[in-house]
Amino acid sequence: MKAEIIAVGTELLLGQIANTNAQFLSQKLAEIGIGVYFHTVVGDNAERLMRTIELAASRSDLIIFSGGLGPTQDDLTKETVASYIGAGLVTDRVAMDRIEAFFHQRGTVMTQNNRKQALVFDRGDVFPNDTGMAPGMAAEHEGRTFVLLPGPPSELYPMVERYVMPYLINLLPERQVFHSHVLRFYGIGESALEERLLDLIEGQDNPTIAPYAKEFEVTLRITARAKTMQEAEELIAPVESEIRNRLGAYIYAEGETSLHEVLVDELAQSGRTIACAESCTGGRTASLITSVPGSSAVMRGGIVCYTNEAKHDLVGIPQEVLDSAGAISEETARLLAENIRQKLGASCGISVTGVAGPDPSEGKPVGLVYIGVAVEGLPTVVKEVRLAGSRHAIVSRAAKFALFYALQRLKKGERI
Amino acid sequence: MKAEIIAVGTELLLGQIANTNAQFLSQKLAEIGIGVYFHTVVGDNAERLMRTIELAASRSDLIIFSGGLGPTQDDLTKETVASYIGAGLVTDRVAMDRIEAFFHQRGTVMTQNNRKQALVFDRGDVFPNDTGMAPGMAAEHEGRTFVLLPGPPSELYPMVERYVMPYLINLLPERQVFHSHVLRFYGIGESALEERLLDLIEGQDNPTIAPYAKEFEVTLRITARAKTMQEAEELIAPVESEIRNRLGAYIYAEGETSLHEVLVDELAQSGRTIACAESCTGGRTASLITSVPGSSAVMRGGIVCYTNEAKHDLVGIPQEVLDSAGAISEETARLLAENIRQKLGASCGISVTGVAGPDPSEGKPVGLVYIGVAVEGLPTVVKEVRLAGSRHAIVSRAAKFALFYALQRLKKGERI
Known part of the structure; x- marks a missing residue:
């Protein structure tokens, strides 16, 4: 047709x-x-x-x-x-x-x-x-x-x-049911995802597998056509299972949602709260969390510590850490996450510090970002990521990485 | 053609x-x-x-x-x-x-x-x-x-x-110059703007006057066609002057720019700095400011004081003010702006507290927002605004109002 x-x-x-x-x-x-x-x-x-x-x-x-x-x-x-x-x-x-x-x-x-x-x-x-x-x-x-x-x-x-x-x-010529599962990924680009699934994408006709990239995330729609809904589900199941085997670590949700919604939901479900200390993302992480209706039940607040003074005065980062390791470092990220959690009495503290550009900072390259996640009762983890793109892209990606790592840590309690 | x-x-x-x-x-x-x-x-x-x-x-x-x-x-x-x-x-x-x-x-x-x-x-x-x-x-x-x-x-x-x-x-059949002036407005809606300029919009053919609404702002493009650039400027001048007479209070800039770029530029030009305390906007205001390259020279930082505890513990709002006037009040907005300015040693402190929805808060209606602007050496001002639309629209509009009022206060030093 x-x-x-x-x-x-x-x-x-x-x-x-x-x-x-x-x-x-x-x-x-x-x-x-x-x-x-x-x-x-x-x-x-x-x-x-x-x-x-x-x-x-x-x-x-x-x-x-x-x-x-x-x-x-x-x-x-x-x-x-x-x-x-x-x-x-x-x-x-x-x-x-x-x-x-x-x-x-x-x-x-x-x-x-x-x-x-x-x-x-x-x-x-x-x-x-x-x-x-x-x-x-x-x-x-x-x-x-x-x-x-x-x-x-x-x-x-x-x-x-x-x-x-x-x-x-x-x-349609034959009476058919069309049914889709949508998987949402973070931390993997569209082309890397396609590469890892190339044999599935090229080999399949039913179900079809279509990746979409939007706002620095990738979603994958698996669509089956069949005579009944059950038959469609049966066609989708093995393909989805194979995709989960290969890329499960990057999947954060199914269906129409977003990282911030899933995170707020996870916190609300488990009766926990969050707080954030942001340097290079400048409020973007807090802004994403608070964009979710009902986030006031889980969001304790945040500090945008854009300067070293603010990191020291407001979030208690020792001057010697800022002088030796620097503001853009694993150690600063770790302390920011731990201190903001304690300061605001939250179950989870997240931090972001890095170089959004356009110029390098502390001799560190544009796109280098450290993300800290401190969850009550678990050792604090810090991830180093290297992000490409414009200032806007780096800030957006870094904020979403913070949400993604916090979600993984809260959900699975495992090292990320 | x-x-x-x-x-x-x-x-x-x-x-x-x-x-x-x-x-x-x-x-x-x-x-x-x-x-x-x-x-x-x-x-x-x-x-x-x-x-x-x-x-x-x-x-x-x-x-x-x-x-x-x-x-x-x-x-x-x-x-x-x-x-x-x-x-x-x-x-x-x-x-x-x-x-x-x-x-x-x-x-x-x-x-x-x-x-x-x-x-x-x-x-x-x-x-x-x-x-x-x-x-x-x-x-x-x-x-x-x-x-x-x-x-x-x-x-x-x-x-x-x-x-x-x-x-x-x-x-084009006749060699012509097309020349535009773009005026950027804030604090007035597209239909209200059109109404105030209806006689100009309907009566004019050269220059043409075209309003556009985008991201909760209105811009107006005045375009003249003429044989020379100077002639085009001469056609635009009286129309622009009339528009400025009627709506000058809402115009914040000309050309391709944004409220946050103009604000950062104004601060940088005058060697001043800014800090923000945000409740209902949840980091959006700080995020807009820090999205501008070079904002690190003027942005001291911010606090997202989403809870009353955060307003008290982090920004020093006295418990009796929160109890009597409430978190969503002129008094809290005033103190938030003044305290964040002093706490971060900035030339200008801005604050936003209000109800983003979807539900009312403290018995106050969705859309009610107080914005405080404390500039060194000037009396602090607080504006009450009532905003319509979704949670996203209210947050975006409130953050932009904060930038707009801060800009007016910094630029003109007059009551806003």
């Missing part, structure tokens, strides 16, 4: 927003094995939109539109597609009730043009809009499937997850 | 990346008055790319490609366009030298396929790639202009700014 995605909206052609809907839809279609061959963006212009529809219908089996379902004169996707496929437009009662309720709740008067949003094709399927007003819809015409979705990502994403994906899976 | 943008790359059709190049190019073209009518994404496939080129040539005067200039077999944009416009490919000496130097510097052997990257059309223009290997290029064919650019944004963006924009301005 050949698919293409058409985004309608002049704001895209003016560069006011990026076409993230096409990216999201492409990912979702790839997951269920539907190939996307083109993305097109066209403005709110009936004639150019019609030419775009004609071209798409000449080369694709599945054409997915986003945008142009709103209440204004500019919104003409529905009307133009209806005209192309010879469909009439009728009011969808559920959508109309929703729109009226929305205005009633806000205590404002509904203008007439909002009724337009409840119009849907007089044949095919309707997708409810749980987070907005204009419903989505789908209809067939001459062997092609036309799917229309609202433009705002906050409406399109949930509609796709809840209603459009089951509809599309139903379109 | 009708333009369209064609991005070439299967990774876009798989949803691995968003087509941010098209957004960037659209913004740049809009600035010089060139209308973009279509964006297309097509995979690394010669036949589909050729059909896409033919279609574009049938409807547009200017066709800009991104991607497909790399060294691999998959990279075929250059070869396909050359075949369409009947151009030969020749080695560009400057690009070849650059590529050889790159491999020499890394101490690795250059594989043969890297030579392909130095090939350019045997007519037209070449755009140097200052941040990568493959140069960009442009050529005319049957009254259409074809511009080819590399795919990585880190290469495309600087190439466009430095070389492609002057080239495109040269293509």
